[in-house]
Amino acid sequence: MKEHPAGTPRGEPAIRTIAMPADANPAGDIFGGWLMAQMDLAAGNVAARRARTRCATVSVDRITFLQPVFIGDEVSLHAEITRIGRTSMTIQVEAWRRSRDGEERVKVTDATFVFVALDQGGRPRVISAGTGDAA
Ligand SMILES: CC(C)(COP(=O)(O)OP(=O)(O)OC[C@H]1O[C@@H](n2cnc3c(N)ncnc32)[C@H](O)[C@@H]1OP(=O)(O)O)[C@@H](O)C(=O)NCCC(=O)NCCS
Numbered sequence: 001m002k003e004h005p006a007g008t009p010r011g012e013p014a015i016r017t018i019a020m021p022a023d024a025n026p027a028g029d030i031f032g033g034w035l036m037a038q039m040d041l042a043a044g045n046v047a048a049r050r051a052r053t054r055c056a057t058v059s060v061d062r063i064t065f066l067q068p069v070f071i072g073d074e075v076s077l078h079a080e081i082t083r084i085g086r087t088s089m090t091i092q093v094e095a096w097r098r099s100r101d102g103e104e105r106v107k108v109t110d111a112t113f114v115f116v117a118l119d120q121g122g123r124p125r126v127i128s129a130g131t132g133d134a135a
Helices: 032-051
Strands: 012-018 055-065 074-084 088-098 105-117
Touching: 012 032, 032 055, 032 074, 032 088, 032 105, 074 105
Parallel strands: none
Antiparallel strands: 012 074, 055 105, 074 088, 088 105
């Protein structure tokens, strides 16, 4: 696994979006389920690019909500493949927030996703060797 400097996101930027009022929970902060969906999208994007085929989420492990996200925040999703198996990939995903009017970036959530590469019939497909493999 690659080292990454403390205080900086791990993995490539996969998605950047803005948290909107429709994404909030009844208390007014951003709903955790919305954030999980963004993380799943980010990991899926990286997985499909690496496997060069459609991929499905097979597990999500240790999702941790470290800090709240607020309406209007810029939310950046970073994803890094940390393991490539026969048909599966383990992907570490981090979400970082930045206030609309600030420069400080704060890690708000992280989780480990496992995606499986699929063939046209929806069955696991062997992932070919290639560049950009997990270190
Ligand atoms: C993904 C799916 C096709 C895998 O089918 P399966 O019969 O479990 O396949 P296999 O047992 O051959 O496992 C395939 C790979 O997934 C891994 N895997 C399976 N279940 C896993 C789990 N719970 N956690 C981590 N890895 C898992 C296996 O270790 C294997 O990895 P490898 O080939 O790198 O060694 C099937 O579980 C499925 O369709 N699940 C639903 C996916 C879905 O709808 N996701 C949400 C929307 S995208």
